[in-house]
Every structure is written in structure tokens, then in C-alpha cells.
Amino acid sequence: MARIRSPEKRSAILQAAVHEITEVGLGAPTAKIARRAGVAAGTLFTYFANKEELLNELYLELKLEVYTRVNANFPHKGSLERRARHIWSSFLDWAIEFPEKRKVSLQLNVSDLITPETRRRAAVERGTIDTTFSELGTRGALRGLPAGFATATMAAMQEATMEFIAKHPKQREALIERAFQLFWRALR
């Protein structure tokens, strides 16, 4: 493997994996992923040692993509609420813009194929988010609860929100804001 010859092909494979997994789940055949990516079946294995590695890389890629979103235009100097709201909407915007990616991310999350090591590497990149939330955790409602509870709660409430936005896309903006208010009221 060593040096990767074509980053485009690598991306195409990951992209194709998202589509295929959306359609048929994690059991999606590597051959189909390769075909959709426009490469030969064997080529996939010059970019990823095996299917498990492909899925782990995909998991990482998706997480990083989200974190990149959050970090863009992050209001480092804003109030806690302002920063929390930024994280909240960045996440949701991404999830709404790429529903397939979100779905795949969910599947990978519950799967045993993603190694602890991969999960650790993903966590490392969450810097900004964690900073904000650890600040939240020391305050009021969350005091005494384990660190990370806020993040988990947010993730959880976002799930609920996304589900409803999927069903009522027109009310999107209102739903995002109303849901954030619930979230914020709970944690404040």
C-alpha cells in the first residue's frame, strides 16, 4: 500500500460505500462498492487492507467531516449558550444535508466492526466540542454527572430532532430552534 496513489479513488470508494451501505446495510459487498466507485474489485484492496479497515476508515472520515463542520466559524469567544447553539446547528445541518452519511454513521456506531482504537482516534478530534461541553458539565444541572453526559444527551436529542425534521422538512428551522431550547433548558 504505502503511498496512496490516487486520493480521488480512495474518496470515491468511501463515497460509494456510503451509498451501498445506505441501501443494503453493512453487509454491502465490496465488489458492489468497488463497481460504484468505478474501480475494479481488486483495486479496493490496494486502498484498504480489508473490509473491516474500510469500514473503520469510513467511520473516522464521517466523524472528522462533522467535526470539521463544527470547527468552521466556531465562535470561540461567544457565550456558552452561543457556542452550544453553534455545535447544535452545525451537527444538525450536516445530518440533514447528508442523510445517507448520518444513516451509515449510525450503523457503524452500533457495529462491533469499529475497533476501540478507531473510536479513540475519532474522539481525539472532538476537541472544541469537548471543551464546550466540559464547561457545561461543571455547571448547574449536570454537576455530579459523568463528563460526557451533555454530549451524549445532545446526540440523543438530536436524533429525535432529526427524525422529526425528516418527516416535516418545511418546519426545519423552527424545529431546530425549538429543540435547542428544550436541550438548553434541560442542561442549563
Add this chain to the structure above:
Amino acid sequence: MARIRSPEKRSAILQAAVHEITEVGLGAPTAKIARRAGVAAGTLFTYFANKEELLNELYLELKLEVYTRVNANFPHKGSLERRARHIWSSFLDWAIEFPEKRKVSLQLNVSDLITPETRRRAAVERGTIDTTFSELGTRGALRGLPAGFATATMAAMQEATMEFIAKHPKQREALIERAFQLFWRALR
């Protein structure tokens, strides 16, 4: 009369499925499930037409098990908060008592193998819960949000709670109560 189809065997298969799926995911081989249930490979198919049906029935079984829990000792005449707290703790108790079942339930949830029909049948059994939550939905914080948002939010926050209880089993009772307070404060 021939031997009659035994509910015990059916249960054993579902039980075995929970174990196997916990270990290797939804790809768990039917042959292994059968072996673990103590029946021949072919016998599994006299109880479930095919793997998909097995998984759908398992999904239903798990959901019903939870709902049965919730309905036991349900304080029909209690205050809204009292009823919400009952639902909250029943759910969590079950999830904590049977972590494998919860894990499998999660996997099935995100899987495309569970048909809309199965999901509908499961939803039908949620009577008590829905009544309570629809009452919640007409009030304060949730007014104007789609019906069902409360349920989804609870489910979501419970996910977060369970995750932490799994990591800190000793603080179980405290976590359940603290998390409920967050939840209640958000929705009230």
C-alpha cells in the same frame, strides 16, 4: 397427534439469537443460533420461515417485553410526573437488567430488515406510554412540536443515560434520578 410445537423451543431460539447477535452482530449465522438453542439447524425454520422473520419476531418480542414491564404497576392515577417517572425507570431497569437485549434492540432498530409492518405492530402495543406522552405534548415546552417528540426525546436521553450506567453501574440509582430530572426539566 404428533409432537406439538413447543413455545420453549421458540423462546430458546430467540434467546440464543440475542446472545449470538450480541457477539457478532446481525450477521450471526442461523446455524450457530440453532446450535446455541439446542436444536438442529433445520428446526429453526419450523419456528421462523427465514432469518428475516426471526429478526422481526425478535424485535417485536423485545419491544413487547419492555412494554409489559412498563405496564406492570403503572400508576394510572398518579400525577403526570409520577407516570413519566415510572415509564422512565421501568425502561431503564429493563435495559440495565438485560444489556444484551438492549444492544440487540438497537441493532435491529437501525437495520432495514425490520419491516414497517413490524414497527407498526410494535407501536400499537405502546398504548399506556403514548397516552402519557401525548398528555405531555400538549403542555408547555412541547406545544407546537410534533406529537411524539417527547417519546423520541425520552428514548434519546435514555440512550445517553444507559451508556453512562453501563460505565458506572454503581451510581445507577443516582444517575437514573438525575437524568430524569434533566428530562423532566426540559419537557415541563
Add this chain to the structure above:
Amino acid sequence: MARIRSPEKRSAILQAAVHEITEVGLGAPTAKIARRAGVAAGTLFTYFANKEELLNELYLELKLEVYTRVNANFPHKGSLERRARHIWSSFLDWAIEFPEKRKVSLQLNVSDLITPETRRRAAVERGTIDTTFSELGTRGALRGLPAGFATATMAAMQEATMEFIAKHPKQREALIERAFQLFWRALR
């Protein structure tokens, strides 16, 4: 097995076998045959030791049914042509009346499951037909050809005739007669 308890059930099974084999070929499951016959899967095996025996018996039954037809009203004292014509039409009438039986008979014929012994037993019952045809064989066109050639030729030409009658049922009578004339002209 010994004494057969219910000839009706035996018949029902053979009848059901005809239907099932018509639909899915000789691979028709014994379980389906049994169900269609209105008996349990296991019951089939009290009437026939195994599937092979069932098929052999079916083969025999079908052959005997045809021979019975031919023997009914057989013009023992008619001319050779008259007798040949009787055989010709009896056969065709049966095949047209029971196209499913004919189809199954064909399938069994080319199958290796029918033992030489069964074929021999069937042949034994062909008395009248063979007498007529052996008479034919000593004459004109067939002299010097192996005994049985006439029968085979008739069977073969009837195949052709049936195929066309199946497609043009209205011309049935005319086709039967025209085809017989061809046959007769050839052998005379």
C-alpha cells in the same frame, strides 16, 4: 405397511403428485404432495416407502390407466386398420382429456428414477396393443425392422399430434384423423 388402509388416500396422493409435478417437475416436495392430498407429511410414507417408490407407482398407474382405456370397447374382431385406429384415438383422447397426466408421464419416462423393473411391469400390461402392432410389424413397410418399431413410431407421431391439438383444440377431430392417415400410410 402391509394391508393398505385407505385406497382413497393412496389415490389422493397419486393425484396430488400429478398436480405438483406438473407445476414444479419431479423435484416436487413430498410435503407439498401430501398437503395437496390432504394428508400429513408422514402419512405419505405409510403408503409409499419413499419418494422413488411413489414415482414408480405413479408411472405404473398412469400407464395402466391408458391401457385400460384402450382395452375398453376394443374391436377385437375388426380389421387391422380399425384396431390401429382405435388404439390411436384412445391414446389421444386420454392425453387430451388429461394433459397433466400426459405431461407427468413424459417426465417420468425420461427420468432415471423409473426402474427397469417398473418399466417391465408396465410393458406386461400392453397385451392388446402389442398384439395388434406385432401383426403390423410382419407386414409391408415394417418387415425387417425390430419388433416394437410400430409402437414407438405411433407414440412419436402422437406426440406431434398432441402438440398441435394443444395449440389448435378446435381442429381436434380433424387433426386426429389426418394424423392417423399419415401414420397408417407410413406403416401400411
Add this chain to the structure above:
Amino acid sequence: MARIRSPEKRSAILQAAVHEITEVGLGAPTAKIARRAGVAAGTLFTYFANKEELLNELYLELKLEVYTRVNANFPHKGSLERRARHIWSSFLDWAIEFPEKRKVSLQLNVSDLITPETRRRAAVERGTIDTTFSELGTRGALRGLPAGFATATMAAMQEATMEFIAKHPKQREALIERAFQLFWRALR
């Protein structure tokens, strides 16, 4: 470039199928066919999408092989009888030379696995034969009978002939000629 799909392997599989089907019928396992062809079980499916396709292709292959025989040295300018006799003997020569192929062809013929489309494609290739026989059909004995009756009759009488040649191989040439005379006398 990777290894290219080899026509030899494809042929080997079809050839192996002929042997296996001769021995155990259309239920012959694909695994055995593959082994006999000297390829891995999975390889069979890179040449044929599934067993049904394999059988359909085999049917086609066998038919085409016969038609190729008939077309070789076809006496396009010969008399009608001369051309009919050529068809007659070409067919029989092939059937006698490759009794296994003939047997398999018979099995496929009565099987429901061969699609109408495949049968149509096979029919398309029968050009020369059909021309000759349609000419026959307009004459004497066959006038008024559906087109194709001559072909069917020939096929049928050849069946009878082959059966006898199989039992009396020494009289082969004589039988072929005598049988043709019967055929010709009938249709003339």
C-alpha cells in the same frame, strides 16, 4: 489486465454438465459439475449467473450444435427428398455419436426450466430445416395440417429410430434408411 474469461472453461463446464445430468438428471449439483469441469464451485457462477441460466445455455448450445451439423454440406440444390434425407441423417448421426447429449437434450426439452425465450432463440437458428419442411408442408399428405407438423413428425419418428439404434447399433445404417423411407412415405 486480469485473466480473461476463457471459452475453454465455459465449454468444460457445459461438457461436465452433460455428463453429470446424464448420470443423475437435472438435479445434478452445480458443485459436482464444477468439480468435473476442473474449476472451483464458485467459478461456475462467473460463467453462468445461476443454475437455470446454465441449463438454458446448455439447451441452446446443444440445439445449435445439431443445426450446425445439418447445415454442413447441406444440398441446397438437391431435390426435396434429398434435402429431407440429409436432415434426417445429420440429426441421427449426431444423436448416435453423442447419446449423452441427446439424452440431456430430451430432459431439458420436457423441463420447465427452459424459458420460452430460450426456445425461441433456438428456433430462430433452424432456418434451413424450416425452409425444407415448409416446402414439404404445402404438398400432398400434409396439406391443411398446421405448419411445423412435418418437423414435429420427423422429430418424433427419429426418437423411435434412435431408440432402436441404441438397442441394435449394428443395423444402424439400415435402420436409418428404412426409417427414413417410412417417414418419407408418410409425408410424400
Add this chain to the structure above:
DNA sequence: GATGAATGAGGTTTCATTCAT
């Protein structure tokens, strides 16, 4: 005798991965 659940060998097909080209 009748039943139909139970069995497990065996069938077809899929698929991650290898490797000749």
C-alpha cells in the same frame, strides 16, 4: 394408522480476498 415437529445432509449462491496478467 395418522400426525407433523425434528433432523441434518446437501443444495445453490454469495463474497472477501488472492493473484496471474
Add this chain to the structure above:
DNA sequence: TATGAATGAAACCTCATTCAT
């Protein structure tokens, strides 16, 4: 490096037959 044919283990499922009831 890229290709895709080749591999063969393993998956799901079927089915003739047995046997407890």
C-alpha cells in the same frame, strides 16, 4: 498499480425421512 477471474469457505434454506405422540 490496476484489473477481474478464480477461489472455496460459509451462508441460508430445502427436503426426504424418522419418530414421539
